[in-house]
Amino acid sequence: MLWDNTMQDKASTTAPTGLLDRLRQGLGRTRENLSGGLGRVLGRQTTLDPELIEMLEDHLLMADVGVETTQRLIQSMQAHLGRGTGDAQGALSAMAAAMEEVLTPCEVPLEIPAQNTPFVILVAGINGSGKTTTIAKLCRRLQDQGHSVMLAAGDTFRAAAVEQLQVWGQRHNVPVIAQHTGADSASVIYDACEAARARQIDVLIADTAGRLHTQTNLMEELRKIRRVLARVDPAAPHEVMLVLDAGIGQNALAQAREFNEAIGVTGITLTKLDGTARGGIVFTIADQLGIPLRFLGVGEQPEDLRPFVAREFVAALLDHEAGGAQP
Ligand SMILES: Nc1nc2c(ncn2[C@@H]2O[C@H](COP(=O)(O)OP(=O)(O)OP(=O)(O)O)[C@@H](O)[C@H]2O)c(=O)[nH]1
Ligand SMILES: [Mg+2]
Numbered sequence: 001m002l003w004d005n006t007m008q009d010k011a012s013t014t015a016p017t018g019l020l021d022r023l024r025q026g027l028g029r030t031r032e033n034l035s036g037g038l039g040r041v042l043g044r045q046t047t048l049d050p051e052l053i054e055m056l057e058d059h060l061l062m063a064d065v066g067v068e069t070t071q072r073l074i075q076s077m078q079a080h081l082g083r084g085t086g087d088a089q090g091a092l093s094a095m096a097a098a099m100e101e102v103l104t105p106c107e108v109p110l111e112i113p114a115q116n117t118p119f120v121i122l123v124a125g126i127n128g129s130g131k132t133t134t135i136a137k138l139c140r141r142l143q144d145q146g147h148s149v150m151l152a153a154g155d156t157f158r159a160a161a162v163e164q165l166q167v168w169g170q171r172h173n174v175p176v177i178a179q180h181t182g183a184d185s186a187s188v189i190y191d192a193c194e195a196a197r198a199r200q201i202d203v204l205i206a207d208t209a210g211r212l213h214t215q216t217n218l219m220e221e222l223r224k225i226r227r228v229l230a231r232v233d234p235a236a237p238h239e240v241m242l243v244l245d246a247g248i249g250q251n252a253l254a255q256a257r258e259f260n261e262a263i264g265v266t267g268i269t270l271t272k273l274d275g276t277a278r279g280g281i282v283f284t285i286a287d288q289l290g291i292p293l294r295f296l297g298v299g300e301q302p303e304d305l306r307p308f309v310a311r312e313f314v315a316a317l318l319d320h321e322a323g324g325a326q327p
Pocket of ligand 1: 125126127128129130131132133134155158161208209210211271272273274275296297298299300304
């Protein structure tokens with residue numbers, strides 16, 4: 001066996017085994033690729049010669065870790081290895097430590113302070129990235145934590161978007177403030193914020209239409225939403241959450257930069273990690289952006305929205321026990 005159980009043990013202190021298993025399963029193809037690939041490479045050799053390093057780089061790049069971040073991981077791994085044993089287990093542990101080092105600064109959970117009425121979360125991203133589904137999962141999560149929630153149907157652009165949010169609202173028994181398709185998104189969200197304040201709702205989550213950063217009129221709409229929210233509460237929106245589809249790999253980085261420049265992103269949720277082998281983008285985002293990574297979407301069930309915990313993520317990604325590499 002290449003991988004000792006210390007990674008798993010460390011992770012079990014942060015999440016119940018069932019949830020960790022779910023995360024492991026959810027990381028699917030990225031996990032097979034990285035855990036399997038790195039395990040096979042390191043299992044065969046004991047010295048980190050240039051050929052081996054090249055093979056490690058290939059596996060990281062294949063998982064869409066990105067060139068710069070791959071270099072950083074390898075260098076950091078070598079530094080850790082200098083202090084540890086030279087066998088396969090030592091090498092994998094060194095890689096795990098390097099990975100945690102990159103990810104930990106972005107592990108900043110979304111905290112809802114008690115005094116905000118309401119705490120406003122504005123959700124943005126490109127078409128189909130998973131915004132509305134993430135809102136539904138987040139709604140459920142916040143309710144489970146005892147918060148009252150209201151939704152604002154700010155996607156007034158796409159046909160049936162309002163109905164989609166209303167269905168989620170009914171399912172979770174939360175009010176949805178909506179107007180007709182084609183209405184002014186900022187005015188819907190403004191009304192919702194006033195309504196949430198009047199009803200003393202803890203958290204208002206505002207959906208928005210999918211948009212590309214190149215659509216200047218739609219990016220301007222997001223800025224307008226920010227401005228009108230600030231009229232109700234100068235601190236609102238308290239969270240500007242960018243929802244990114246992990247399946248687009250390195251493009252997610254460019255997207256995040258553009259959205260951040262346009263509207264100031266305070267947190268990222270990375271969705272659809274379950275359907276991609278390109279989950280290495282998590283490392284690039286953490287390494288290159290310095291924006292808190294709030295949640296990972298690893299499936300379509302409500303519990304598949306996982307708060308981002310660096311150690312847990314690395315353990316789930318590299319844990320050899322659950323069916324990864326065979327030397
Ligand atoms: N497997 C998987 N599917 C997801 C995840 N998140 C979202 N989806 C799916 O992705 C599709 C698009 O999700 P939506 O939530 O409608 O995306 P959106 O960003 O609101 O889309 P628009 O409103 O059209 O811009 C749906 O089929 C979701 O079920 C995830 O973490 N894993
Ligand atoms: Mg949507």
